Amino acid sequence: MAPIPHSGHPAVEAYLAEGYDSVVGMSSRFAAAVCARLLRLQTEEGVAGPIAEIGAFEGRFFIALAHALEPGEIALGIDIFEWPNPQVKDRFEANCLKHGIAPERRVTIKADAGAMSPAELTGHANGDKLRFIHVDGEHSRAALGKDLALATACLAEGGLIVLDDMLHPGYPTLMVAVQEYLTANPDIVPLCIIDRETIVGATKFVLCQRDWFERYQAAMLTIFAEQIWPLGADFEPHWCLVLSLDTRLAEIT
Numbered sequence: 135m136a137p138i139p140h141s142g143h144p145a146v147e148a149y150l151a152e153g154y155d156s157v158v159g160m161s162s163r164f165a166a167a168v169c170a171r172l173l174r175l176q177t178e179e180g181v182a183g184p185i186a187e188i189g190a191f192e193g194r195f196f197i198a199l200a201h202a203l204e205p206g207e208i209a210l211g212i213d214i215f216e217w218p219n220p221q222v223k224d225r226f227e228a229n230c231l232k233h234g235i236a237p238e239r240r241v242t243i244k245a246d247a248g249a250m251s252p253a254e255l256t257g258h259a260n261g262d263k264l265r266f267i268h269v270d271g272e273h274s275r276a277a278l279g280k281d282l283a284l285a286t287a288c289l290a291e292g293g294l295i296v297l298d299d300m301l302h303p304g305y306p307t308l309m310v311a312v313q314e315y316l317t318a319n320p321d322i323v324p325l326c327i328i329d330r331e332t333i334v335g336a337t338k339f340v341l342c343q344r345d346w347f348e349r350y351q352a353a354m355l356t357i358f359a360e361q362i363w364p365l366g367a368d369f370e371p372h373w374c375l376v377l378s379l380d381t382r383l384a385e386i387t
């Protein structure tokens with residue numbers, strides 16, 4: 135098995151080692167480390183600004199992302215905060231505090247992402263566009279379509295959109311929404327696929343602007359050299375990297 139990559143941030147490493155599993159949530163540690171490292175890559179490439187998560191829940195993934203921010207950058211946590219009960223918002227805020235994300239570094243937004251306008255969302259970040267958006271809200275085809283439209287309208291130059299629960303056996307129609315979106319938005323392409331760790335820590339797709347693809351991929355070939363699955367992903371005709379902890383190929387002899 136390949137190792138989990140270094141996130142590039144001491145605070146993220148400490149949280150992944152000591153806090154991540156204690157916060158109730160669904161995303162994998164592998165995906166959190168990859169996404170934190172991608173945030174570092176953006177910083178290295180001069181891309182700065184706020185980030186957001188649609189579907190913050192109790193904060194497991196959100197806290198990892200927030201620890202990867204540069205000084206002065208903030209993280210927006212959006213959720214309807216009703217499931218499984220309304221106290222989930224208090225647990226989100228308590229988890230952020232407990233794991234080192236102070237109130238001035240985050241904004242808690244209790245809202246239906248599907249009913250939000252781009253101006254409303256960026257308004258929570260002083261009107262700045264977002265450099266990273268993790269989409270992990272309602273898992274219906276229609277809702278993902280709306281969340282993708284919102285994320286695209288709010289995306290900064292060099293920004294990344296990360297989609298959770300892709301290729302998940304429980305949500306097969308999400309892939310249809312992604313295909314429709316990619317066809318309708320030719321300026322956005324898949325940058326990489328982060329393979330699943332378990333059925334709960336599911337696969338994520340990372341999308342970027344077409345103009346940024348080569349630049350990001352060139353750096354990722356080195357950064358994630360140990361996690362690259364050799365065959366890559368065929369998005370017909372676009373190809374992108376597959377990052378996995380299991381980089382074996384099928385034995386054919």
Ligand SMILES: C[S@@+](CC[C@H](N)C(=O)[O-])C[C@H]1O[C@@H](n2cnc3c(N)ncnc32)[C@H](O)[C@@H]1O
Pocket residue numbers: 158159160161188189190191192193194195196212213214215216217245246247248270271272273277
């Ligand atoms: C799978 S959980 C997110 C898990 C979390 N990102 C993590 O990694 O631990 C999905 C979340 O999306 C939220 N959600 C569902 N529909 C939503 C909507 N329309 N707007 C905002 N959040 C929504 C749910 O309340 C739930 O907390």
